Amino acid sequence: MQRHLISAADLTRDDAVLILDTAEEMARVADRPIKKLPTLRGRTVVNLFFEDSTRTRISFEAAEKRLSADVINFTAKGSSVSKGESLKDTAQTLEAMGVDAVVIRHGASGAPYRLATSGWIDAAVINAGDGTHQHPTQALLDAFTMRRRLVGRDAGLGQDLAGKRITIVGDVLHSRVARSNVDLLHTLGAEVTLVAPPTLLPVGIETWPCEVSYDLDSTLPKSDAVMMLRVQRERMNAAFFPTEREYSRRYGLDGDRMAKMPEHAIVMHPGPMVRGMEITAEVADSDRCTVVEQVANGVSIRMAVLYLLLGGNEPAVTHSRTTEEK
């Protein structure tokens, strides 16, 4: 029995819509005086973070606690890793403690997949970001945000993102957010365009279910949502682009560029934003920018995923790829 969420590519359209719909109900819990449900009482969830990510960890932690799960935070970075303790040893330690689910963030692509398929543990594995591979709950919360804004909170129930034009801009090469979003948005029927300098697009991208462009200005008027990816300044030193100034001039989103977008179009960012690099303060602080909403939606999405994977005697979400492996 598989009960993992490893890759956005593993989700069918119906799975994804079920998660989004469930998240809508979960979101309503946040409006109640008691923001807690007894659903996962007695279940133990470990947040196993081999990489620093306070935002993602507290989002999962809030979701787990709202569902009454027992939460253990295990930040492995700098401790067991430097002592030479392997992922396998850590996993088996957690297994011995009797955990029901492991939420894992790891710097190595494929680590969650390995954890889920290598027989080291029986617990459900939820990928909270692995290397430059996948970050499925981020893609789900992004899709949730888009559906709310572009289709409607109630009108969106049961709906996908068919025909919506989504532009993702920035460091696609190093981005698990981009990979997850391309997979999920395609599954949900959206038309995705990736925009980046050629150096920040992976070789082999031609097989991805999306368009690729090097020109941001021509893409903006045809976008219902524009997602800006974080671009680390250090990439400059590896010659991915000449200077910060040139990058932001060609690929940054400022007020003038935002004005080229259709009136209803939104600006998204997975955070943390590098203001002045990929996005100006003017855009980041505008009411078209959904960054804060995305954070709130993240908790609802993670509650939905935890409920659907752990809330019963078997997961309600099917996973084609991981199932085939068995």
Add this chain to the structure above:
Amino acid sequence: MDKLDTQASDARPVLEGPDIARVLTRIAHEIVERAKGADDVVLLGIPTRGVFLARRLAAKLEQITEKQIPVGSLDITMYRDDLRLQPPRALARTEIPGDGLDGRLVVLVDDVLFSGRTIRAALDALNDIGRPRAVQLAVLVDRGHRELPIRADYVGKNLPTSLRETVKVQLAEEDGRDTVLLGAKPAAPDAQR
């Protein structure tokens, strides 16, 4: 809310459309009588069919009292005590009327009262949402076999049943017609509530 198959060939109707309308009218009058005018009544239907029944009751109450009766829905899925016995279910909508529940008389509305476990879950759910003055329960059918110390305040029809029987409520909003069917349980035992 009985999930069992409705197409059982030997299922026979025990309440038909006019009967259902009549008992709802009666329940509405009972509510007005016991709540002394129903001024602070809030109706909360338990999805799926309890919600339709709550709306019908609200309409009847409004006719009687000529006042707006707040009506909402209360999904109890995440409060169930049998979550681990089956795959997670899709969630239904919880819709609390704008003025909230604090200090109100909440009447929970469901189609069939059986083990009482759904109502226990509903009471737990209510607890997380607000603090009503009192909570009452209205059901279309009480089929007996309680597993918890729970009873209904308003009952459309008491229907003594065997555990080998099924009770299926059909409502026009969901099923295209109003009826309550009593049938035999299929061979494969389905989960019961």
Add this chain to the structure above:
Amino acid sequence: MSKTLIRGAKVLGGEPQDVLIEAGTIAEVGTGLSAEGAEVVEADGKVLLPGLVDLHTHLREPGREDSETVLTGTRAAASGGYTAVFAMANTFPVADTAGVVEQVWRLGQESGYCDVQPIGAVTVGLEGRKLAELGAMHESAAGVTVFSDDGKCVDDAVIMRRALEYVKAFGGVVAQHAQEPRLTEGAQMNEGVVSAELGLGGWPAVAEESIIARDVLLAEHVGSRVHICHLSTAGSVEIVRWAKSRGIDVTAEVTPHHLLLTDELVRSYNPVYKVNPPLRTERDVMALREALADGTIDIVATDHAPHPHEDKDCEWAAAAMGMVGLETALSVVQETMVDTGLLDWAGVADRMSFKPARIGRATGHGRPVSAGEPANLTLVDTAYRGAVDPAGFASRSRNTPYEGRELPGRVTHTWLRGKATLVDGKLT
């Protein structure tokens, strides 16, 4: 036992013949040979090949005896039908002095399962800066003729040029691990469609091809010979083909795994498929098979790279690169080259024995199966087909990508100078 008669063996895949071994030498090859006084091995239609020669083996001793030793590695070699292996220099300490190569050579002599010819490092400590004492290693008891920094590329063009020139004095050859280091920083797998999807750092084909192109031109310029280790891309094939057509003295090897496996397997994130150079695409695999068949690629070399279980039982990025190969090489070659009709058994003998011995100057190995030659022989049951079971490996390590995979062919007997090292599939 001084006499052995192998009866009814298809020598190099030809008509069944008898082969008489006496005093470590092939005494006679013919039909109806007398078995008098000889132990008889009924070949019963199995294929008899000259003992296989591996130009690229990691025996790990000294330094990583937890993964392999000279003894366990040579036992694995004998199991796989090999009578000579060339031991790569990336040990701890590095085989960059006469002392270390003599130690490895002596351990090989003592093992008795297969001849061990040490390979010397090109540069001190494999660091690519300073030439190791190539001449001293050649003059040592080990008689080193092949030099390689394998595991690392001799990427400095001047050092490479000097090495190519210097070894001419004693007929040596530099075996290059072609990998442009800057282009492969953080590389985890072949760069392409699969790496883009999996988010693993790409190892582009051009990082191999650019070094090969440079080195064949250097070899031409200084009039030296160069050997290319584990060639893995279709583009590399084209460059070597071009170089050979120009008369450049270049030889090249391909590993069994690059003849069979592709980067699609990496989708499992199972580190048994992590190897350097990485598994490439179907197109590359087909080009490599074709090149091995037409002689553009001269030989098959295993790049037998043992690693302990814990170095593979982990996440992909943390895993060691490499696969064991000695005990499955012939089966993979039969699967990919013989059973596909690309190569006959005489061709296999050429690519896995004659030519590697010639490139490495391994005297006494890679000789024809005829009277008067040293009795280094391998008997193969080519009709066999079965699943690979690593539990049965003689190697100390189990990091094979073929576990459970059905492959043809099984080596039943190996003779090293007339002495049986493997009988009925069991080491002596």
